[in-house]
Each structure stands twice: as C-alpha cells, then as structure tokens.
Amino acid sequence: MRKKRFFKKGALVVLLLSFAFSLAMLFTAIAQEKPAGEQPQVVGDTLGLPGKLGEAVSKTPVGTEKGYIDPNAPRGAFGIPGAPQVNYVLAIIWAVWVGWIFSTVGAFGGIMAGVGHITVFGLGDYARTFKETSSSLNKTLTDSIRTSNQFLVGLSSLLSTINYLKAKRLAWPLGIALGLGSIAGAVFIPILTGGKISFKQYQGWFGVFVFVVGAVLIYEMTPSGQASKKAAKQATQTFEKSVKEKKDLASQGVTLKEFGITKSTFTFFGVDFHFNPIWAFVGGLVIAAISSFIGVGGGFLYVPYLTSIVGAPMYVVAGTSAMAVFVSMLTSIAGYITVAKAGMDWSLIGIELIGIFVGSMIGPRTQKYIPDKWLKILFIVLAIYVGIGYFSKGFFGTAWVPM
Amino acid sequence: MEERIDALLIELYRLTGNLILDYFLGTFLLALLAVVVGEFTISLVFKINKAHLDKLHARVEKMRRLSAEALRLGDEEAYRACNKEGNNAFGHLFFNKFGLSAASLWPIFLALAWMQKRFAEIFLPVPFVGWEVNYVAFFILCYIPARILFGRMKRRLPYFRGIHQILSSYERKEPDQIFEANRKVGEGACGSISKRFPFRLIDRWKTR
Numbered sequence: 072m073r074k075k076r077f078f079k080k081g082a083l084v085v086l087l088l089s090f091a092f093s094l095a096m097l098f099t100a101i102a103q104e105k106p107a108g109e110q111p112q113v114v115g116d117t118l119g120l121p122g123k124l125g126e127a128v129s130k131t132p133v134g135t136e137k138g139y140i141d142p143n144a145p146r147g148a149f150g151i152p153g154a155p156q157v158n159y160v161l162a163i164i165w166a167v168w169v170g171w172i173f174s175t176v177g178a179f180g181g182i183m184a185g186v187g188h189i190t191v192f193g194l195g196d197y198a199r200t201f202k203e204t205s206s207s208l209n210k211t212l213t214d215s216i217r218t219s220n221q222f223l224v225g226l227s228s229l230l231s232t233i234n235y236l237k238a239k240r241l242a243w244p245l246g247i248a249l250g251l252g253s254i255a256g257a258v259f260i261p262i263l264t265g266g267k268i269s270f271k272q273y274q275g276w277f278g279v280f281v282f283v284v285g286a287v288l289i290y291e292m293t294p295s296g297q298a299s300k301k302a303a304k305q306a307t308q309t310f311e312k313s314v315k316e317k318k319d320l321a322s323q324g325v326t327l328k329e330f331g332i333t334k335s336t337f338t339f340f341g342v343d344f345h346f347n348p349i350w351a352f353v354g355g356l357v358i359a360a361i362s363s364f365i366g367v368g369g370g371f372l373y374v375p376y377l378t379s380i381v382g383a384p385m386y387v388v389a390g391t392s393a394m395a396v397f398v399s400m401l402t403s404i405a406g407y408i409t410v411a412k413a414g415m416d417w418s419l420i421g422i423e424l425i426g427i428f429v430g431s432m433i434g435p436r437t438q439k440y441i442p443d444k445w446l447k448i449l450f451i452v453l454a455i456y457v458g459i460g461y462f463s464k465g466f467f468g469t470a471w472v473p474m
Numbered sequence: 475m476e477e478r479i480d481a482l483l484i485e486l487y488r489l490t491g492n493l494i495l496d497y498f499l500g501t502f503l504l505a506l507l508a509v510v511v512g513e514f515t516i517s518l519v520f521k522i523n524k525a526h527l528d529k530l531h532a533r534v535e536k537m538r539r540l541s542a543e544a545l546r547l548g549d550e551e552a553y554r555a556c557n558k559e560g561n562n563a564f565g566h567l568f569f570n571k572f573g574l575s576a577a578s579l580w581p582i583f584l585a586l587a588w589m590q591k592r593f594a595e596i597f598l599p600v601p602f603v604g605w606e607v608n609y610v611a612f613f614i615l616c617y618i619p620a621r622i623l624f625g626r627m628k629r630r631l632p633y634f635r636g637i638h639q640i641l642s643s644y645e646r647k648e649p650d651q652i653f654e655a656n657r658k659v660g661e662g663a664c665g666s667i668s669k670r671f672p673f674r675l676i677d678r679w680k681t682r
Binding site: 302 | 522523544549551557559561564568569570572582590594595608
C-alpha cells in the first residue's frame with residue numbers, strides 16, 4: 072500500500088517537473104525575443120528559398136566568412152548557399168545506426184537522430200555561426216533541425232496507430248481527452264517558440280533531456296531497478312502457470328460506460344476503469360509540449376503516464392499512446408511548417424528513412440551477439456557524454472567534453 | 475542520374491497540355507508512384523523481419539491476454555506485473571514498427587524534395603476561404619486517394635497480391651494462433667527481458 076502511494080506520488084512529481092520544464096522552455100523562448108540590431112549589407116533576396124528561411128536569408132549579411140552568406144557559394148543543407156553539404160553516404164550510415172538503436176534499445180534512437188542533425192551533419196554548428204550576424208536565420212534553422220528530428224522519431228507511431236484502429240483497440244474517451252491535450256501542446260509550442268528559440272538554448276535543453284533519459288537508464292541498471300523488473304517477470308510467470316488459456320477474451324474489448332468532464336468510465340472485461348479526462352488532457356498537453364520543443368515522438372512518456380497516473384490497462388495503453396504520439400507529431404510538424412514556416416530538407420529525411428529501415432532490419436539479427444547489459448552501459452556513457460556536451464555548449468558557450 | 479530522374483518525372487506533368495490539369499494529374503501519379511515504391515519496400519522488410527515481428531507481436535498479445543485474465547480474476551499483483559511486462563514488450567514492438575513505417579514512407583520525402591525544386595513557388599487558391607495550398611499540402615491531398623486506390627488495386631497485381639494474402643492471413647491469425655506459435659517455439663513465460671528504453675513506474679491499480 073505504502074509502495075503504491077510512493078509510486079503515485081513519484082508519478083505526480085514527474086508530471087509536475089515536466090510541467091515546470093515546459094514552462095521554463097516557454098520563458099526561455101519569450102526571453103529570447105530581442106529587437107534585431109542593425110545589419111550591414113544584406114543578401115536582400117530570398118534566393119528562391121521558401122517561407123521564413125528565405126526571409127531570414129534575405130536579411131543575413133553578405134560575405135564569405137562564418138556567419139555570412141555568399142549567394143554564389145554552392146548550395147548545401149536546406150538549399151542555403153554555403154551551408155554544410157550533407158554527405159548522403161554518411162547520412163545513410165548514421166541513419167542505419169539510428170534504426171539499429173530503434174529496433175534494439177528503443178527511444179534512444181530519437182536522441183541519436185537529433186545528435187546526427189546537430190553534430191554529425193554539422194547543422195548545429197552552422198546555425199550557431201549566425202548567432203551574432205542573423206538571429207532570425209539562427210532561430211529558423213533551429214526550427215528546421217527540431218522539425219527534422221520530429222519527422223524521424225514521430226513516424227514510429229503511424230503504422231501502430233493504423234493497426235490498432237483496425238483492431239478496434241483504442242479507448243476513445245481516454246484517447247480523445249489525451250489527444251486534445253496533445254494537440255493543444257503541439258499547437259502552442261510551435262506558435263510560442265517557433266522562430267524564437269536560438270540554437271544555443273535548444274542545444275542546452277536537448278542536453279537536459281538527454282540527461283533525464285540517461286538517469287532513467289542508470290536507474291534501470293541499479294539493484295533496485297533490476298529487482299523491480301525481475302519481480303514483475305517472476306509474478307507474470309507464476310500467474311501464467313496458474314491460469315488456463317481462455318478463448319475469446321479479445322472480443323470483449325473496451326466499452327464506454329460514462330463520459331463526463333471530471334469522471335469517465337470504460338468497462339474492460341467486466342471491470343470498470345475510472346479516469347479523470349482533465350488529467351488525461353493535462354498529461355497530453357505537457358508531454359506533447361516537451362516532445363514538440365525537443366523534437367521527439369514522446370511515446371516513451373505517454374506509456375508510463377497512462378499506466379501510472381491514469382491507471383489504464385495494457386490493452387488500452389498500446390493503441391491510445393500510439394494515437395497520441397501520432398496526433399501530437401502531426402500537429403507539431405504541421406505547426407512548425409505552416410505557422411513557424413520552418414524550411415525542410417526533404418531529400419535528407421528521405422535518405423535517413425532508407426537508412427533507418429535498413430538499420431531496423433539489421434538490429435534484430437545482431438542484437439543477440441551483444442549482451443543487453445553492455446548495450447545499456449554503452450547508451451549510459453553516450454547519454455552522459457552527449458548530455459554534458461550539449462548542456463555546456465548550449466548554456467555556457469563551451470563544450471566541457473570534446474565534440 | 476538526378477537529371478534523368480527529373481526528366482522522367484516531369485513527363486508525368488505533360489500528359490494533357492493543360493497546365494492546371496497536368497499539375498493535378500502529375501502530382502497524383504507521382505503520389506501513386508511513391509505509394510507503389512513504398513509498398514514494395516515494406517513488403518521486402520516484412521518478408522525479411524516477419525519472424526522477429528511475429529515474436530514481438532506474440533509477446534505483446536500474450537501479456538495483454540494474461541493481464542486481462544488477471545483482471546477478470548481480480549488478481550491485483552498479477553495484473554500489475556503483466557501490465558508492466560506488457561508495456562516493455564509493446565515498447566519493443568512499437569519501435570520495431572518504426573522500421574516498417576520508414577520503409578513505407580521514404581519515397582514521399584524524395585518526391586517532396588523533387589517537387590520543392592520544381593514547384594516551390596506554386597500556390598493553388600482554395601475557393602471561398604482565401605487560403606493557398608502549397609506543393610506539400612497538395613501532394614498529401616493526392617497521396618491519400620492514391621494510397622486508397624492502390625490498396626484496392628494490389629489484390630489484383632501479381633507480386634502485391636501474394637503479399638496481401640500473407641498479410642491478411644497474418645492478421646487473421648492474431649492473437650490466438652500467434653500465441654500458440656509462440657508457445658511452440660518454447661519461449662519463457664515473458665520471453666527475455668526487454669532491451670527497450672526502460673520504464674520504472676509501477677502500474678496503478680485503479681479498478682473498483
């Protein structure tokens with residue numbers, strides 16, 4: 072009983088911290104708004120680049136040094152003259168690595184996708200060069216980077232959502248409350264922060280996020296984390312032995328019994344599940360806001376939220392979380408592209424997706440040769456390294472580790 | 475290579491000689507091409523990874539079934555444990571399906587990249603509301619009917635007909651036959667501990 076209360080409180084603390092994190096991100100965005108300083112001779116033309124990217128390029132000073140645009144230079148990432156030329160072979164190799172992680176470890180693949188855009192392809196360093204000379208281009212490129220991240224990680228939910236829709240395994244009242252919250256969170260973040268977050272701030276927050284993921288991985292390696300997992304496995308095995316196979320369980324499914332603003336009920340196998348749609352809405356809003364800001368899918372936040380705070384069963388969580396990720400991802404990407412008018416490098420995303428599906432085919436075949444423990448240690452080291460590097464580079468201007 | 479593809483794709487936009495009609499028809503055919511290439515790729519991935527996906531799917535179904543049974547019997551501890559194991563299994567499956575999504579969707583982005591070069595400046599006005607639709611929105615509007623059309627056509631196309639039959643039988647098998655297949659391969663009660671990103675929050679029992 073005490074343990075249950077502890078986890079309940081823990082889950083609430085996590086939600087409140089997430090909320091505080093979202094507010095801090097928003098304040099960062101608002102604090103970033105400064106009047107633009109005087110610019111020397113500027114490009115004065117969009118150079119055929121769409122949306123805000125074109126506008127930002129037109130206001131950027133002309134020159135050949137870093138932080139300037141030479142209209143005659145060969146076009147690189149996002150079609151900008153002089154931008155880094157992303158090597159497509161490197162992009163495919165990195166994406167294979169990301170796909171391999173997705174199919175073996177899971178959510179850490181999203182972080183590595185972000186590391187690819189920020190560091191490996193050099194887009195982060197390129198955006199940083201415009202910090203003093205063209206803050207609008209710096210911020211527009213930041214939006215493009217986080218939208219690119221979100222394209223890669225958010226797509227994971229598409230097929231799952233379609234499958235669960237077909238199988239009628241969505242708890243609609245819960246899905247609607249969570250989905251509305253997700254849409255609200257994913258709409259507000261592009262509106263409030265689109266074009267207002269400098270790359271420096273984004274990188275700092277990305278580092279904080281990587282730290283959080285690393286902390287969870289470390290907890291998983293502790294005796295307490297191991298014991299918790301072992302206990303669940305043991306209890307499931309014991310239970311499985313004690314029950315005979317029951318046929319036709321799936322056909323009973325989920326039935327809506329009552330829908331109200333503060334209390335809704337659905338029936339699952341004859342048992343009533345109550346949840347507060349307002350909490351589901353708030354959870355969806357906070358998770359979607361964090362996902363949209365950092366540029367991740369958010370699936371790994373929805374699942375524990377639905378099981379721990381909402382108390383939903385697995386049957387319902389699977390489909391509902393997939394739908395929430397899909398809805399928030401779609402809204403957030405649409406928001407960045409239409410409201411914040413982030414420029415996209417479609418070829419890069421297409422090439423990366425090819426690498427990801429190749430990596431996800433290799434993953435299951437190679438996973439058996441690498442012990443789970445070593446994989447976790449590898450990703451803990453990576454999380455600490457990337458977290459320190461991005462956090463220090465973002466908030467203090469210099470990386471405390473070589474990168 | 476890029477020029478050859480460009481020359482080939484632009485031919486899709488020169489079928490009738492009417493600019494507006496050609497833009498509609500060309501984009502629809504481009505979307506249909508993206509669907510066909512994506513479906514072909516997904517069929518390859520599915521063929522190669524079917525056994526692995528089956529195994530993951532069966533584990534999720536097993537946990538779902540066990541948690542439902544625990545719920546029915548009012549066994550709180552077993553329900554929480556099965557739910558937790560089920561979450562781990564689901565997460566693993568969820569991220570594996572990302573590979574399938576990527577296999578299906580990559581041609582869309584290459585098509586959009588080509589359209590960006592050719593039609594970035596074209597905006598089609600939407601009657602009565604005063605909005606304008608750019609190439610991305612227009613491509614997506616064409617992609618949805620193209621996908622539906624191909625979904626109906628593929629049952630009659632030689633290679634895709636076979637894949638469709640495999641997928642249909644695969645869907646019909648769930649969850650009982652996959653569960654049984656899984657038992658036959660002799661997996662443990664919960665299979666191996668998931669390698670997925672871990673969750674440490676214990677499920678809350680909220681039934682009354």
